[in-house]
Amino acid sequence: MTDYERTLADLPDDWAIATVEDLGSVVSGGTPSREIANFWGGTIPWVTPGELTSLNTKTLHLTNESITDEGLRQSGANLLPAGSLLVTTRASLGYCAINSVPVTTNQGFKNIVFRQSSNPDFYYHWSRKISSELKRRASGTTFLEISGSDFKQIKLPAPPSAEQQKIAQILDILDTQIQKNAALIAKLEKIKEGLLHDLLTRGVDQNGQLRPAPDQVPELYKKSASGLIPKEWEVRQLGTMSEIVSGVTLGGPQPSSSWPLVAYLRVANVQDGYLYLEQVKFLRVKPADVEKFRLIPGDVLMNEGGDFDKLGRGTVWEGEIEPCIHQNHVFRVRTFPELLDPYFLAYFSGSSRGKAYFVKSSKQSTNLASINSMQLKAFEVPVPPFAEQSAIVDYLRSYKKRLELEGRNMGKLKAQKTGLMDDLLTGHVRVTPLLKDAV
Structure with missing residues (x-):
């Protein structure tokens, strides 16, 4: 017995069990020929599965494309009355919506036009429980799909x-x-x-x-390398206001079992504005390296690179794990007290202006980019x-x-x-x- 069958078996005795075709008509969709222009751009909404995968509400009001009456007649598309349950059954399985206006769909759907005794809203909510059953019944090599006959026989509570x-x-x-x-x-x-x-x-x-x-009030501002800034501010390179250190390099000689086992942060741990600490790795390092690379609260962590979205992203370490060190692909920026607030630096480096600097100054290859410590030290920060x-x-x-x-x-x-x-x-x-x- 599958999990879905167990769920149905555990329903109240006074609830009936019905198949999809017991509750309504199953209506498929189709796509008019793209080569015939007058099949497209009409007044009949036409839905694709992609529109449901990105839909965050129960009700579908608008569609990206529409077809003409001629396109409807000359294709496998069918006009569905408002209040039908649209169900994706090809590639993306089990995404659902209820249409507020009559629509058509492409062939990636099996849609239910309910009889009056059945409530589409109830079955929209129930659809969240049916995904495992849809996947079990689906077949296909290029992508999974559920046949109309299989879909009609799916059992539902009534x-x-x-x-x-x-x-x-x-x-x-x-x-x-x-x-x-x-x-x-x-x-x-x-x-x-x-x-x-x-x-x-x-x-x-x-x-x-x-x-x-x-x-x-232009008199409150002055020109700078970073554009207009308040007169009380100055622009300074990050290297003049902090100590910037690359982390421990992995590999090399076999570590001694007597060395301390410590947590270390990787690029994956340092996200844009926060730390992801659900998967933290440990390694043995020399006692001297523990002290050399140990993080203390207030250190700003910034990524050396990788994908463009990882370049320069960072956040402030607040002592979440003790002791903890960092990998060589993660820079530690320790700001000088009373000169640069670490949180101010983190906010600026994560701003559009900060990210633009890292992209512009980085070494780039296909889909990858990186910065070195010299470029990070040269990062110009407007300093209040x-x-x-x-x-x-x-x-x-x-x-x-x-x-x-x-x-x-x-x-x-x-x-x-x-x-x-x-x-x-x-x-x-x-x-x-x-x-x-x-x-």
Whole structure:
């Protein structure tokens, strides 16, 4: 018995089990000939699986392409009424959406037009549980695909209509909350980008407020190698404000078993603005090298290179593992106290201006780039007075905390939805008391 069959066997006794074709009609799609121009650009929406894999909502409103009435007649496409369940069954298996307007699909779908007694919203939520069954039934060498006959025979729960509707309503409410939270996070991220640019180019005044822009008060700014900067700032090379060290080189003679075993950070651990520490490796190194390469809180870690997105990316070490050293492909930048705030450096190096410098000065080959310590030392950083650096960092860190809070809220909402889906869709928790209360 498969996991899916066990799930069905554990459903409430008063829930029926039905096949897909018991619940509605299965309608496939098709693609009009691309060689005939008047088949395309009409008023009939036409959907591809790729549009569902990137869709973050239950309902599909718009499509990238459309076909004409003639294109519909001259192809295997079929017009689906609004409220159908679109299901991808070729290559990308099990992505679903409910169309808000009549649409057609290509041949990568098996779509369900439900009879009146079945609720499409309920089966949209149930589709999250069916992926293993779709993969089990699929076949193919180039890509997996489910035949129409196999798809029709997939078994689904069929609770009473009122229960289907109430379950879908509850899960829809959570989906709406998740979408609102995602939209808020996206908005905050966009604001953060603008805020980061403004703070790193305009800074804050003595009252902790963002300085007016140069076009508003030009007398507050001066020209520099980095463009216009506040008059109190200066531009200095990173090598004059920090100690820059490459890490331990792997390989070489067999290490002694008496040497200490320590954690070391690789390029994969140093992400853009954070550390990924779920997979940290260990190695034995000479005691002298432990002290030479040991990280201390406040060290800025920056990647030597690799893929373009890894070039120069980094973050601040906060003593997460002790002791810990770093690989030679990760630079350690230890800023001089009262001269350069490590968090200010991390924010600037991760900004668009910082990343542009690393790409421009790097040694590049196909899809790869790298910087050396000399180029990193020559990295020009606009430097506010130290107190202003700290104020800018506090500003950005408080905003980061807001984003992290919303991220945690998102995690809680998703966990809550997963739990409710497991309980409600399987009937382990019944909504029948809610139905009785509504009467």
